[in-house]
Amino acid sequence: MKNHFETDAIRTQTERSQFLEHSTPLYLTSSYIFEDAEDMRASFADEKDRNIYSRYSNPNTTEFIYKICKMEGAESGYAFASGMSAVFSTFAALLNAGDHILSSKSIFGSTQTMFNNIFPKWNIATSFFNFNEIETIESLIKPNTKVIYAESPTNPAVDILDLELLGQIAKKHNLLLIIDNCFATPYLQQPIKFGADLVIHSATKLIDGQGRVLGGVTVGPTELIQKIYLFSRNTGPALSPFNAWVLSKSLETLPVRVDRHCENALKVAQFLETHSKVNLVKYPFLKSHPQYQLAKKQMKLGGNVVAFEINGGIDAGRSFLNAIKLVSLSANLGDTRTIVTHPASTTHAKLTEEDRLEAGITPGLVRVSVGLEHVEDIINDLSQALDA
């Protein structure tokens, strides 16, 4: 019988050692030993599925990958030192010089930099589409297009992209659909169900959930993961066993943590909607969200990020941040600690005003990554900072 998500999150575990430990120990070892010359030969010839060297595999990383595969409904995976090494290595393993990428405009900043400034070195170009014009993206497909790439919900404007529609377009044109599922986590959304080929996570965010370690992972069909594995085993972006151990422990509590994150986020969003200094609140599970129905279809709950627009633009946004007392000003998200950022004056300050507006970043937009403090304390802090 198939276990529920929560049970797999806890009971997916690497084989016990002779000590019969209950909880998976930390395997801090760079390498593994062989029985004899024949064992060693067969292992290197890939005739045996076993650990050789921790750049290739390690019991802690294997447990972490296997758990994510079960959660996402994927066959195989490979774990990386960070979310960005997962994104980079996935593309670098699968694309050739001259290939073309079709990407959503609203993607993580470093991914955008990779597409705009790094991939052109290898003659890999990217065209971008808006979250609300997916119907038109077929006109952007070229003979050398290989991949459609997107994130949903988007950062920082929490817009929703129609994953099923993207899946249909990718299938029709024989393209790979790659989804960065970081904001939703596998608990809230499984893109493979909607037609994605590969799913990427920055495990640094809600998967760790406590702001401690970096990590990343890519999961999908064995045929594609094998290419990513061979690329990575030779180029070395492997996740450390220690971080894998931390992240696999974190996954045991992912469902309970994310449930509470979402409950708190919805309450924060509802509070903000009633505040006179706020003129727009965006949260996928608020009925006022333009893509509320789509969010309900794709996601179990609305996630932990709320975006809102303060009356008074950049100056109002900055004074709001200055008046915050409990909540952190930080670039991270998906932490137990609530975090606020003002994208127009920080993470997205280098963009032109026009590009910011295209990405849904108005001058007064504030992003809140709602944490696990008592929701009344979070709301009280936001409230006093809005009034200040």
Ligand SMILES: *Cc1c(COP(=O)(O)O)cnc(C)c1O
């Ligand atoms: C943070 C983030 C990344 C990058 O992950 P790192 O672990 O910081 O390298 C990629 N995509 C999204 C959506 C992110 O939020």
